[in-house]
Amino acid sequence: MPRGRLRPVDLAREHGLSTQAVRNYEDAGILPAAARTEHGYRTYTGRHASALRAFLALVPGHGHATATSIMRAANEGATEEALRLIDESHAQLLEDRRTLQAVEQALRSLVPPRAPEPAGGATFIGPLARKLGIRPATLRKWEQAGLVEPRRDPATGYRVYSAADVRDAQLAHQLRRGGYLLEQIAPLIRQVRTAGGLAPLESALRDWQARLSARGRAMLRGAAALDAYLDAYLDRAD
Template sequence: MDTLRPADLAREHGLSTQAVRNYERDGFIPAAARTRSGYRVYTEAHAAALRAFLALVPAYGHAEAGRIMNALNAGDRESALALIDGGHLRLLRDRETLDAVRGAIGHLAAAPARFHGPPLTVGELARRLGVTAATVRNWEDAGILAPEREPGTGYRLFRDEDVRDAELAHLLRRGDYPLERIALLVRQVRTAGGTEELTVALEGWGRRLTERGLAMLDAAAQVSRYLRLAAEHGD
């Protein structure tokens, strides 16, 4: 069996030998055997474990990658696979979210009649959308809408941007989109300054999801190779 030093594992990835020792301490790679003088001795299975961990990081994040490797190195493959499955499920949900947002933004951008006029009251906005006034107030409570208040009366005043946000919320709610996620999206629209800028941001989001999916494929290959080598080395 070929043996490796910490420096051999570190050199492949441009790491320090201390980083390799830290990964061993944290259970991301199996514990090394020791020589009689106390030096660590690694095998190709350890090198494969390090490759697997480093491949898991861009796919699942550092913390989740660590939990996956902890489970694998403890012999708990079921828990490791459950964590991996959870990552794939989150990616799928993110893709569905992206598609829903793209559709909603595209619908708003293509709408022939955009609102430009004096502020609307709760009742007027509700009638425009075909919902109840209570629904509009619920959206405000959820942080989706942030209308001004009329001095003296305290009545809600929904201006152009509020109507845009309400229309976006209405579209997403028809698709059973949760209020807390709609609120997050609307905040992104406000920060971007409108739907045009958000469309550009969504393209970046789509690229990142694609990169994560490809990273998951690479990680799966590395994990599979590690498990095979670990079995051969009896780890």
């Protein structure tokens, strides 16, 4: 094989991949099209090796689908499109950070509910609405969205909100004030219920923060690998 030419297995071994995976990446546009020998075998070059390194570095921060789109754009010479896709990922990461911050602020602002009327740690829709400064219709809308799950008094049919319901309503109120939609709030409320309260969520929030930080660092590594690929091979022939 001519000097500087690589076989699929040479690229595969560096990353613990199968040769079929390398061929699949080429077919997907992640790698530039390979040259063929007179017998039809693929031959790769340093450019292909660099492209594969860039792609694998991009995946942890951007995900497989976005990393594929980034590399396909880069290989087609659409550098601005590749950069736009990267910007979108960074914007999403920033939005996720802001969401986490809003959740943390909402949790800190919650106070343990007093034992309101009637006795036993439960209250009705009117007193709870007044406590939150919202209309009873808003609480009914939150119930339809699954944010609160009051039981019904068997004698009167009135909604009865337990201490946990009050907590959920307070959390929903804080997040709504932060501009979050009901469908964005519902998964968090379910997590609070599953955890059995707010305290166990502290660990989940730390894990969430750690994942965001890891994603940010992964984006940096992916950017460095992509920049090296573009700098070495953009508008250049092997």
